[in-house]
Amino acid sequence: MGKRRLLLGNEAMARGLVENGCRMATSYPGTPASEILSAVAQFKLAEKLAMHVQWAVNEKIALEIAYAGCMTGLRTAVSMKQVGLNVASDPFMSAAYMGVKGGFIVISADDPGPHSSQAEQDSRMMAMMAKVPVLDPDSPRQAKEMIGAAYALSEAFRTPVMLRPTTRVCHSRQDIEVLPVAAAAGIEAKFDRDPARWAATPKFRHQLHLELEEKLAAIAAYAPTAPVRLNPEASARKAVVAAGVSAAHAREILQELGIWKKVALYQVRQPFPLHIAFIEHLLGAYRDILVLEETTGVIEMQLADRRRVKGKQSGTVPRVGELTPERIQALLGDFAGIRTRAVAVAGAPGRRPTLCAGCPHRASFFAIKKAAPRGIYTSDIGCYTLGMNLGAVDTVLCMGAAITQAAGFYHAFRRAKKPPDIVATIGDSTFFHAGVPALIDAVVQRVKFTLVILDNRTTGMTGNQPTPASGFGAIGEPLEAVDLESLVRGCGVTYCRTGDPYRLQDFIALMREAVVCGRKNGPAVIISRHPCILDRARKGERSAFVAVEISDRCDGCGYCVKHFECPALVHHTENKDHRRTTIDSALCAGCGVCLDVCPKGAIQIKQNR
Amino acid sequence: MASSKRQQLLISGVGGQGVLFVTRLLAEAAIAKGLPVFTCETHGMAQRGGTVVSHLKVGDFHSPLVRAGQADGLLVLKSENLAQHGAFLKPGGWVVANAGSKETYDVGGTVFAIEADRLAQETGNVKSINLVVLGFALSVAEKMKGKAEQLFCTLADIERTVKNSFNDQPKQLSSFLNAIRSGYDAPA
Numbered sequence: 001m002g003k004r005r006l007l008l009g010n011e012a013m014a015r016g017l018v019e020n021g022c023r024m025a026t027s028y029p030g031t032p033a034s035e036i037l038s039a040v041a042q043f044k045l046a047e048k049l050a051m052h053v054q055w056a057v058n059e060k061i062a063l064e065i066a067y068a069g070c071m072t073g074l075r076t077a078v079s080m081k082q083v084g085l086n087v088a089s090d091p092f093m094s095a096a097y098m099g100v101k102g103g104f105i106v107i108s109a110d111d112p113g114p115h116s117s118q119a120e121q122d123s124r125m126m127a128m129m130a131k132v133p134v135l136d137p138d139s140p141r142q143a144k145e146m147i148g149a150a151y152a153l154s155e156a157f158r159t160p161v162m163l164r165p166t167t168r169v170c171h172s173r174q175d176i177e178v179l180p181v182a183a184a185a186g187i188e189a190k191f192d193r194d195p196a197r198w199a200a201t202p203k204f205r206h207q208l209h210l211e212l213e214e215k216l217a218a219i220a221a222y223a224p225t226a227p228v229r230l231n232p233e234a235s236a237r238k239a240v241v242a243a244g245v246s247a248a249h250a251r252e253i254l255q256e257l258g259i260w261k262k263v264a265l266y267q268v269r270q271p272f273p274l275h276i277a278f279i280e281h282l283l284g285a286y287r288d289i290l291v292l293e294e295t296t297g298v299i300e301m302q303l304a305d306r307r308r309v310k311g312k313q314s315g316t317v318p319r320v321g322e323l324t325p326e327r328i329q330a331l332l333g334d335f336a337g338i339r340t341r342a343v344a345v346a347g348a349p350g351r352r353p354t355l356c357a358g359c360p361h362r363a364s365f366f367a368i369k370k371a372a373p374r375g376i377y378t379s380d381i382g383c384y385t386l387g388m389n390l391g392a393v394d395t396v397l398c399m400g401a402a403i404t405q406a407a408g409f410y411h412a413f414r415r416a417k418k419p420p421d422i423v424a425t426i427g428d429s430t431f432f433h434a435g436v437p438a439l440i441d442a443v444v445q446r447v448k449f450t451l452v453i454l455d456n457r458t459t460g461m462t463g464n465q466p467t468p469a470s471g472f473g474a475i476g477e478p479l480e481a482v483d484l485e486s487l488v489r490g491c492g493v494t495y496c497r498t499g500d501p502y503r504l505q506d507f508i509a510l511m512r513e514a515v516v517c518g519r520k521n522g523p524a525v526i527i528s529r530h531p532c533i534l535d536r537a538r539k540g541e542r543s544a545f546v547a548v549e550i551s552d553r554c555d556g557c558g559y560c561v562k563h564f565e566c567p568a569l570v571h572h573t574e575n576k577d578h579r580r581t582t583i584d585s586a587l588c589a590g591c592g593v594c595l596d597v598c599p600k601g602a603i604q605i606k607q608n609r
Numbered sequence: 610m611a612s613s614k615r616q617q618l619l620i621s622g623v624g625g626q627g628v629l630f631v632t633r634l635l636a637e638a639a640i641a642k643g644l645p646v647f648t649c650e651t652h653g654m655a656q657r658g659g660t661v662v663s664h665l666k667v668g669d670f671h672s673p674l675v676r677a678g679q680a681d682g683l684l685v686l687k688s689e690n691l692a693q694h695g696a697f698l699k700p701g702g703w704v705v706a707n708a709g710s711k712e713t714y715d716v717g718g719t720v721f722a723i724e725a726d727r728l729a730q731e732t733g734n735v736k737s738i739n740l741v742v743l744g745f746a747l748s749v750a751e752k753m754k755g756k757a758e759q760l761f762c763t764l765a766d767i768e769r770t771v772k773n774s775f776n777d778q779p780k781q782l783s784s785f786l787n788a789i790r791s792g793y794d795a796p797a
Contacts, residue, residue, distance in 0.1 A: 031653035116653030172673035173648040175640050248671040325676040343677040345696050350660025586735040
């Protein structure tokens with residue numbers, strides 16, 4: 001009997017990996033999946049596990065490294081967020097054909113809502129497209145159990161297996177039994193040369209595809225992952241089929257509404273391939289069927305005869321947004337033919353997120369707007385997306401697109417009488433992830449724009465993971481560091497300068513020079529370097545606190561609040577005749593950057609009285 | 610009977626206030642008492658100063674989320690959040706809110722206000738608003754008449770949890786305990 005510990009869903013999956021003898025784990029951080037690899041790293045450190053754990057430069061690289069590991073017979077895993085799987089889709093599709101030797105799990109975390117993503121895409125559709133089986137856990141506890149099930153499935157059919165948790169599984173905590181780590185010793189890496197498989201040409205790929213189809217047919221009859229009936233005691237002509245956290249909601253709500261025995265409840269654990277015998281039973285035994293799943297109707301689509309099926313395809317279940325318990329309560333009530341008290345969470349808009357007080361990105365954005373006031377500002381994925389609050393972010397598409405979209409705008413406006421200045425912003429981690437090929441393309445095509453690499457020495461948004469420039473790895477072990485300036489110059493850029501945005505006046509002057517250069521000569525790159533204050537606080541590092549105050553010169557014009565938007569600057573407008581701005585000392589980080597922001601010079605160093 | 614206790618709470622605030630920390634303390638206290646526990650948290654971009662909410666369910670549950678109209682109690686670290694999260698409260702439930710005592714709210718339950726910003730400042734740690742509110746909730750819930758309204762844990766349980774987690778950081782530990790105590794001792 002193991003000890004019960006409070007584990008985050010992501011930690012539970014990490015625990016599942018080490019308990020099941022995973023020997024290589026790789027990832028690129030992304031909400032809601034980031035903590036999986038961090039937790040594996042912590043277990044490795046605490047229990048001195050013989051395994052390779054790494055943050056990779058991007059998801060494609062992470063998947064390829066872990067996949068090669070499984071080709072040697074080791075159990076391996078890669079984790080990422082759903083849009084990360086888009087980046088890794090090339091090796092993912094191909095790996096499905098070649099199959100695995102040691103067990104290989106691809107964890108792709110979805111984000112219905114979306115809470116912290118640019119799309120609500122359903123990774124199970126990617127599994128379907130790749131022809132890879134996928135498991136859909138309903139809770140942290142089940143997610144941990146499914147790691148073992150996924151390795152067994154992977155090794156039984158020599159196929160990669162996807163585990164698809166959603167935000168509510170990743171970011172829930174539950175008391176979970178923690179077991180000792182499996183003694184993975186004894187399995188040594190061994191590579192059996194087999195070019196017809198591992199380097200298959202199209203002729204052999206045809207054969208591999210035939211084998212893949214045979215595997216899928218067998219997996220659709222594999223008992224350990226078959227759907228389960230949660231309420232055998234119910235005798236009913238109506239059935240609810242649910243997967244993932246929707247199944248957990250449905251289980252609780254059916255009981256609370258007193259209709260537990262009125263409708264049959266099935267939980268699908270493997271949404272693709274859906275078990276054939278289950279499909280036949282379901283369509284044969286029930287008059288009405290309701291399917292609850294996130295985010296697309298993947299289970300529903302596999303029910304060939306949908307005349308009696310209600311779900312996303314039929315329009316009964318909303319196709320957009322999270323299937324919240326409130327929505328599920330209404331759907332179950334309607335389906336069972338009972339009246340439920342309409343419940344809704346008030347639609348009051350919450351407080352919007354903002355860059356932290358003292359965030360160096362805020363200073364960079366302020367300088368960019370000074371240097372190119374009527375520019376087009378392309379940006380990217382990270383904390384700095386919040387630069388839109390300052391009016392310094394016009395576009396965000398996907399990882400790396402700040403640079404390629406800048407190029408697109410440049411080409412589009414090339415024949416315009418007065419082309420706009422274009423300033424792209426990208427974080428250091430995002431630049432390494434997908435910005436490098438984009439910058440090479442911009443150099444080759446002589447794209448006239450300015451690129452600001454916001455180098456805060458960390459992957460900030462996802463919880464301060466190291467970047468390739470950090471010089472250390474997932475457990476803090478020393479690694480090589482890539483020099484950002486050399487990399488930028490290696491891409492062919494001739495104008496590359498580094499500045500500290502905290503020295504705001506100097507930095508604005510540098511930005512002005514770069515914008516002129518970018519407009520005239522092609523890619524001009526500024527590396528805006530100042531460490532993330534959250535990361536520094538986490539490491540216990542401190543710099544001098546510059547206490548500021550607002551003098552009587554403040555006329556409450558609101559310039560600082562609008563253009564600098566620091567949460568510690570509070571604008572009071574209640575009294576129309578006496579508008580003013582004050583400093584919230586509980587929030588102020590003491591960066592002192594705002595001293596150079598007020599056009600009236602009303603922000604000053606605090607006087608000792 | 611402790612094991613049959615079922616309780617659903619919501620902890621609401623903005624990123625940086627320590628909503629996750631309070632949730633964690635309550636969940637660890639539940640585990641220490643041998644109770645099953647489920648929480649659901651806000652991570653990612655919202656943690657940068659945006660609205661953050663945690664769900665906490667103690668007892669036999671399957672779903673990690675509290676449904677609207679089902680929460681026994683709300684801990685609100687920023688009073689403006691009541692507009693957004695008040696609907697989670699069940700009829701007759703209780704709210705402890707970091708708010709001026711004169712503000713009025715329409716949430717279908719009883720609101721107990723505490724000036725946690727001021728109390729946190731007085732304890733010398735402006736970042737301990739979350740623990741002041743937690744301490745206040747422990748004292749408010751203790752005085753409830755109905756068994757259902759009473760919290761699954763007591764001040765002593767929470768103090769024990771904090772001590773277990775921060776034994777090796779005596780300065781932090783005493784600051785945390787002071788903040789909890791100052792909320793607990795505040796008049797309801």
